[in-house]
Amino acid sequence: MIQVDRLTKYFGHVMAVNNVSFQVEKNEIVGLLGNNGAGKTTIMRILTTYLPASSGVARVAGFDVMTDSIEVRKRIGYLPESIPLYGEMRVEEYLDYRAKLKGVERHRRPQRVGYCVERCRLEGVRRTLLGTLSKGFRQRVGLADAMIADPPLLILDEPTDGLDPGQKQETLGMLRELGRDHTIMLSSHMLSEVESIAQRVLIIRRGHLGYAKKLSDLETDAVIVVEARGPADQIGAALRAMNGVIQVSAENLGDGLNVYEVRTHHMEDLREQVFQLMARNNWVVRRLDLRRRRLQDRWNEINNADDSALQTPSLVAPTGGAGPAAVTQ
């Protein structure tokens, strides 16, 4: 549905999007995660044909966003972060206008508007002026507008931002339902929300794509956690020397205690071997656990990595590319 290949975007000398490539399949819900200013909105604006990319190719439903932009726009529904609405129109009127603009045929229009109003629970405010609506209702009107022409791809920029917890749950529930027969790309900086509905996650940091896999892939990653008291380097070396261990990382908890995270080949459960190793060497074990790696871990990894991981010589901006990529237009 979406194919992005080496997409790059400069705003002046600031690099907002840095060599991003990913693919999204049909009827997938994909979550775009990143801190504020990471480049999520820029990527979405490029996909909705509002902004051009500086280099790279983006395709939606097979159509290139630069050369076949009208075809792309016929197949997407976009909800920007600021939910811009015309304050003087009423909800019904606005949805009818947007339906006409997006080419919904005359005889289908009342039925389609009625369906979106019902789905987004806007019946009580059908005749209210848009300028008088609260944030939650504006969000719903924006969502109804995005789905009014039944597009195969919905691009939603922070759809649950600023909503109260109840409204958030409802919106996510609605998106989950819609996701059965639509492709949805939504951006957020709330991990828990993305985890609850997305099937694929893209983590963006300073314009660079750190992770682009399905959540189901993430589940298969597991790690053994050991809290032990003893000489840190010896314990670390002994753990690394075990059969089937790929990587060991250590952290000091203070008071002579260290916590070790052991990553194993093929997720072998080596807890018993670890216990025996510790017992042989008389190192006191306070905690021995198998932890499934969560999205939170991956996120922390990406966000706490130093910037040297991001820089490749050809893409460093002339003034030194370690500056933040936070530019909003």
Added chain:
Amino acid sequence: MSKAITEKRDERTPGAALAGGPGPSIRVEDEPAFARLCALFGAFCVVVGGVALYIGLFTTKTLPWPFTPFWMSLLLTVGCIALLFHAAYDRHVEFRRVYQFLGVLSLIVGAVLCFLPYSSGGHGRAGDLLGPGVVLLSLGLLFLLFTLRNETEAAARNWLQLLLLAAGSVLTVIGLFGGNLSRDFLAPVGLVLALAGLVYLLAFVGSRGTSDDLAYRAGLVIGAVGAIVFFVALWRSAARFPILEVVIILAVLVEVGPRLAAAQGYLAPETAAPGLPFSRAVTIARLVVLVLFLVALWLTFGTSWIYPPNQPAWSEYVVPQGVLLMGMGLIYICTSYLICSDAPLAVLTRRELAAFVYSPVAYFLLFGSSVFAAWSFWLFALPLYYSRELGPMFEPIVKNYMAGNNFLAVICAIGVVPALTMRLFSEEKRAGTLEVLLTAPVSDFDVLMSKFLAALLMFLLVWLPFGVYLIALRLGAGKDFDYRPLLSFFVALVFSGANFVGMGLFFSCLTRNQIVSFILSLIGMLTFFCIYFGRLLIQIKEPGSVWESVLQHMSYHDLWSTAMEGQLQPRFLVFPATLTVLWLFMTAKVLEIRKWS
């Protein structure tokens, strides 16, 4: 006894339903106390004003000072406005029925008054009471519309809407048909009736929405009627029997008709399945048209049947009757396209027009224009009024009304254009709605043209008060004056208006700040205005030089003056036309910049 509360009290207060409930807050109907007070005051004014007017106008008594016709008609107007206000806000069914009855009565009486010949001298003509007639027609429409907005019973809604449809159709038919038959009827009675009928029909279509089949078809019929009127007027304007033109029109219909019908879904398109009856019928039609074309060519150029000798002067018909009827036909066609079409251009233009109507700017501009029109009319009518002492005015008397020595209309334009165009793109950029607009499947050209057309229409509308004063002059004087220069002035107004609006649109798309865009447009308008003084200077210093001619092309005041004298020269329209294209081109490029930045 245990003091524990054993049962949960139902603590739900109405409206406390959380997110997902029916509405955001409890709705409590406002008691329309203020509106009812207004109605009381309004009824009082209407009765006092009405009675005093009747006594003053239709009997021989003259009443003392506060009860003169001028003040009483003012009181009557204020009273009607108060009643309209109440009609809009009160939802009680009794008041609604009263106002609906008043509305229907007003409509019927207004329609009759438009035809009644009446004159205090005794020789009346149809259309003498057009003024009060139109006022009553509009009042009736407003009452009906306001009560329709609050009407909750479906049956009553239906009846009211059908009444609007019937009234509109009758007025339109009489206005256009009568206008076609008699040229004296056409201006002003026929035109005014046709326009009033159009407004009624628009009210009908608007209250139902074009998703409804009847309203949609009514919209299409408006367009068809406009097309018929246009072609009949075109036919009658032709110098000779236009058989060649008719065949060409037939050829166009044969080519375009089936394609349009296929696009609308009435016919299956040719490519869907081979050998459909429609493709065979189109081929036969093409052959027939070809044969007719050859016959028409022979008749036109080979025989003398088409060009009989002693051809009567056709110019008697073309101006004004032909031109006015063709203009009305075009207005009908354009209105029908605007309301029925689902093309992005029509949808966007409609929304832009609605945005103008919903903002206070349009009303302030109309008010300002009315003030300027009143002042301008007073300056113009004073010499007429004292023509016995000052000497007669020579035709075309409208020469000094809008232009010529009268600068008021010209200065009015300077203020109107920046106010109209400042928000076109600036507001959308600032609110962020431009992003949602440009990510919908509409081309940049549609967005740009819709804003341009809506602003141009509003610009033309702002000059309406000037036109109304002229109608008042015609009715008050009871005699005709030569209004044909107004037609050429309209053309000049459209061209220079397009230039100004294009300029305003360009400045608006450069910036997000409306004030900056206003100032830039104002500077542009002042430049155009000062070109006139430049021309005057050069005319004094070097008459007949090239510069004088150049500046004359550029000055819109000169264009308007020559048009008002009835001497519009099309070559002076070239400059505003080319500038319009320039502004639109530059705006299109600025919009495109975001694609290449």
